[in-house]
Amino acid sequence: MSAEQNTPITGRTGIVVALDGPSGSGKSSTSRGVATRLGFRYLDTGAMFRAITLGMLKAGVDVHDADAVAAHAGVTQIVSGTDPSNPTIHVDGEDASVAIRGEDVVAAVSPVAAVPAVRTRLLELQREIIGAGDIVVEGRDIGSVVAPDADVKLYLTADPAARAARRALEEGGSDVAATEASLLARDRIDSTRTTAPLTMADGAVHIDTTFFTLDEVIDQVLELVEAARAGR
Ligand SMILES: Nc1ncnc2c1ncn2[C@@H]1O[C@H](COP(=O)(O)OP(=O)(O)O)[C@@H](O)[C@H]1O
Numbered sequence: 001m002s003a004e005q006n007t008p009i010t011g012r013t014g015i016v017v018a019l020d021g022p023s024g025s026g027k028s029s030t031s032r033g034v035a036t037r038l039g040f041r042y043l044d045t046g047a048m049f050r051a052i053t054l055g056m057l058k059a060g061v062d063v064h065d066a067d068a069v070a071a072h073a074g075v076t077q078i079v080s081g082t083d084p085s086n087p088t089i090h091v092d093g094e095d096a097s098v099a100i101r102g103e104d105v106v107a108a109v110s111p112v113a114a115v116p117a118v119r120t121r122l123l124e125l126q127r128e129i130i131g132a133g134d135i136v137v138e139g140r141d142i143g144s145v146v147a148p149d150a151d152v153k154l155y156l157t158a159d160p161a162a163r164a165a166r167r168a169l170e171e172g173g174s175d176v177a178a179t180e181a182s183l184l185a186r187d188r189i190d191s192t193r194t195t196a197p198l199t200m201a202d203g204a205v206h207i208d209t210t211f212f213t214l215d216e217v218i219d220q221v222l223e224l225v226e227a228a229r230a231g232r
Pocket residue numbers: 021022023024025026027028029030166167170209210212213214215217
């Protein structure tokens with residue numbers, strides 16, 4: 001593996017906007033809105049972790065066996081589309097946009113994402129896609145590990161109850177209490193793993209989105225991007 005952690009991406013000329021935060025804090029919708037307004041590409045790294053997890057489940061890998069997960073880390077082929085108006089993900093040549101959102105994947109993704117070999121594989125893919133820049137990238141470790149030299153780094157949060165209500169609404173009115181329990185369980189694993197845990201990166205701006213509308217959050221991020229551009 002050639003990509004090293006915590007090192008700047010060399011050779012980029014465009015802007016990189018990094019958004020991190022827990023599930024339901026507004027990363028995907030904010031990132032897509034910002035990328036659309038700026039004419040930038042958009043990368044959902046969570047979808048990549050979901051895709052590799054789907055590949056493991058399809059192959060019958062025990063996702064709680066870290067050695068088995070590591071042995072399978074290089075097997076699944078993942079292709080991410082970066083159009084913010086139509087982000088796509090293909091797993092071994094098949095459109096997996098719906099399958100990666102399934103409950104089986106939600107339950108398995110955090111243990112898979114905690115395995116260092118999985119993170120190394122995806123880090124390399126993520127950095128290839130970021131390439132020359134002009135991209136909004138969202139995940140858990142973008143500002144800290146994937147693109148520590150990003151021009152703008154955001155850390156989005158929202159109250160757990162608001163996050164669960166948003167997710168449940170999105171899922172067609174599923175049980176809010178069960179959704180909150182599921183996302184808090186993932187937060188715990190994502191924040192306490194030893195490799196690239198969910199954390200606020202050095203230099204990141206914290207936005208608590210609980211009491212802001214999506215458009216208000218997008219506007220705040222756009223202002224930060226304009227300020228970063230002006231200071232380049
Ligand atoms: N500031 C906000 N206020 C209200 N709802 C929001 C806000 N930001 C996002 N949402 C909604 O919350 C849900 C989860 O947002 P999403 O962007 O998918 O979060 P994440 O990517 O962090 O999991 C979506 O249905 C989205 O439309």
